[in-house]
Amino acid sequence: MMSIRLPRGGNHSLTGAGLSDEAQCFIGLGWALKENSPSFEIDASAFILGENGQVASDSGFIFYNRPCDGMTGFITLQSDDLLPDGDEAMEHALDRQSFMLDFSKVPADVSRIAICLTIHDAGPRAQTFGMADQVHVRLVNPETGRETMRFHAENEFSAETALILAEIYRRGAEWKFRAVGQGASGGLAALARSFGVVLPEMVRPTPQPRQVISELGCGEDQGQDHDQGSESQPEESSEGLSKNRRRSTGAIIEKQAAEVGNHLRLLLPQIMSALAAGINESGSRLILDKMLQHVLGYTIEEIKTEQRIQGRCADYVLSPGGVDIAVIEAKRIGSPLKQKQIFQATSYAAYGGIRWAILTNVVVWQLYKVTTTDKVEPHLVFTVDLTKGISNETALNLTLISRMGIVRKTPLERMWLMTRALSTESLITAILHEDVLSRIRRVIAQENGIQLDLTAIKAAVERDILKLE
Structure with missing residues (x-):
């Protein structure tokens, strides 16, 4: 089954796309910046919502400082941004951050889960999603490693600093996926407040010498994942959210x-x-x-x-x-x-x-x-x-x-998802995809001055390149 590509506002049932509503689901998010754009610090977040469209408590706000829900542990923010900016081909293909969602553990009073991206300290850095060439969110079956659904937006945003990319919601007895693509200003703090999250006032901690931190047992020797020199010092954010500076995965x-x-x-x-x-x-x-x-x-x-x-x-x-x-x-x-x-x-x-x-x-x-x-x-x-x-x-x-x-x-x-994606079967499917064959036809037309039928190109690729019988 090919991955289902949804337009903005489109929706599809999970079971109809090959995902069980009693199993796990990998949610991948990615983006690529326009040429010559400065490096961004983009964060994934999720909001666990009831029928009123609001979080029941602050534990329904999943972000970098709270990577797992405080209910049943059904959703986890899994990864840091492991992909450096600058590799355009990789940026367009790979996920930068991800969630793992276990539908069998979702509480009955959860109606909807909003999947979002925000730019950290967007105001002081004068950054917006208008500087992004593309963003995407996709669902993957972790059992098979196959992508089942995707929402891909190219050059669709301008001054936004927060995006609600998609939502996973109940409809009767089944779960569905909707491509939202809605932007807003104000970053993560404004987005969180719109979903009913109560944010405490920021109080900047008093700096402490490294020696004092070590004596209190708060240093790296205690097994924490913080960088040296910032073990217990959060960075103050203009959005009103302190961001703990941890080492990447x-x-x-x-x-x-x-x-x-x-x-x-x-x-x-x-x-x-x-x-x-x-x-x-x-x-x-x-x-x-x-x-x-x-x-x-x-x-x-x-x-x-x-x-x-x-x-x-x-x-x-x-x-x-x-x-x-x-x-x-x-x-x-x-x-x-x-x-x-x-x-x-x-x-x-x-x-x-x-x-x-x-x-x-x-x-x-x-x-x-x-x-x-x-x-x-x-x-x-x-x-x-x-x-x-x-x-x-x-x-x-x-x-x-x-x-x-x-x-x-x-x-x-x-690693499993990458192994599966680079398997012979997956690569053959990608090469024979209509989008790829259309690109080949355009290159052939430019280089040779002749328009070929996609069927003829596909047959030649299967016969002469892939050696398929």
């Missing part, structure tokens, strides 16, 4: 990847010795246990072994915080890995509601996304081979399945 993952790499280098000589000695499966499990604990950061209590559910068995189940997140199928060190070996783990995962499965022989690690849309199916996300050394990519991939990475969820989900 990318910076946090990068730091963790360095630590994973260092721990792995300490264990790697033992792994290579065990590989050379050809130790048995029992000995392999001992090495694997060390890998899970000392490199990936799981506690003994979070590593469950020989688990069974409805006749299915799992060698390991990773359960950080008591929540089963990933199943591991473990083989003897160095033994060949084949995709069919992941079947036992994926079967267990499907029955246990788990969406990640790992196949490993200690030196090679393969991560699979388990989908259950039509049938139980594993999709390879990445492979790590420790016999090739410890590269930055190796450390990063292992970080994504470490305790810290797998609990954080967003980077791993983002």
Whole structure:
């Protein structure tokens, strides 16, 4: 099913677009700035509204300082802006911020969820959405990685500093998505007040020396995600909202990847010795246990072994915080890995509601996304081979399945979506899309002075480029 593109004001049911109203939904937001525009600080926010169009309490206001609702945890602001300005092609294609929405947890009194973008400190910086070349909001099925609906606006705004891009709302027994595209001035503060949020007056905190902050236990050593020099100092905003200056998700993952790499280098000589000695499966499990604990950061209590559910068995189940997140199928060190070996783990995962499965022989690690849309199916996300050394990519991939990475969820989900988007099937579908074929026809006409039929171009691409039978 192709993604449904909605015009401003258009709406469509979620179930009609292939999304279950009892499952999760990924909401991606993105934008690209016009050429020579200054760098923007754009924030995503969501407002959880009742039938009166207002929030029931301030916990219904989801933004950078409150990334999860205070009700059932059904909506989470997942990611920082990980994409730098300047790469025009990437800016037009990728999400800059995102939400994860779990429809099974939405309280019954929630009628509507407004999805918004605002420019931080737009007034002092003389910035508006008129400087944006395009903005988009899209819905993605996280099970399959497929985009189901999109609202894409190009050069449709001028002096606005806040946008209500879309809303997800109840209509009878089903959920629907509406492309709103409504702009306003006043930024986030004005937008929040319009939805009934009560904003406290700003009180600028008294600056404290770094030494005092450290002695009070508020510094980075306590595990907070703030940048050095701004651990507890919010930036005063002209909008009346203090914005805590936290490190981006990318910076946090990068730091963790360095630590994973260092721990792995300490264990790697033992792994290579065990590989050379050809130790048995029992000995392999001992090495694997060390890998899970000392490199990936799981506690003994979070590593469950020989688990069974409805006749299915799992060698390991990773359960950080008591929540089963990933199943591991473990083989003897160095033994060949084949995709069919992941079947036992994926079967267990499907029955246990788990969406990640790992196949490993200690030196090679393969991560699979388990989908259950039509049938139980594993999709390879990445492979790590420790016999090739410890590269930055190796450390990063292992970080994504470490305790810290797998609990954080967003980077791993983002990698899955990118993997799915760059799959052969997805690329073929994109290449054969009518918009792409129309662009090819225009280029051919400009370069060769001849107008070709889209059907002829499609047939040539399928036959000569894609080699489709």
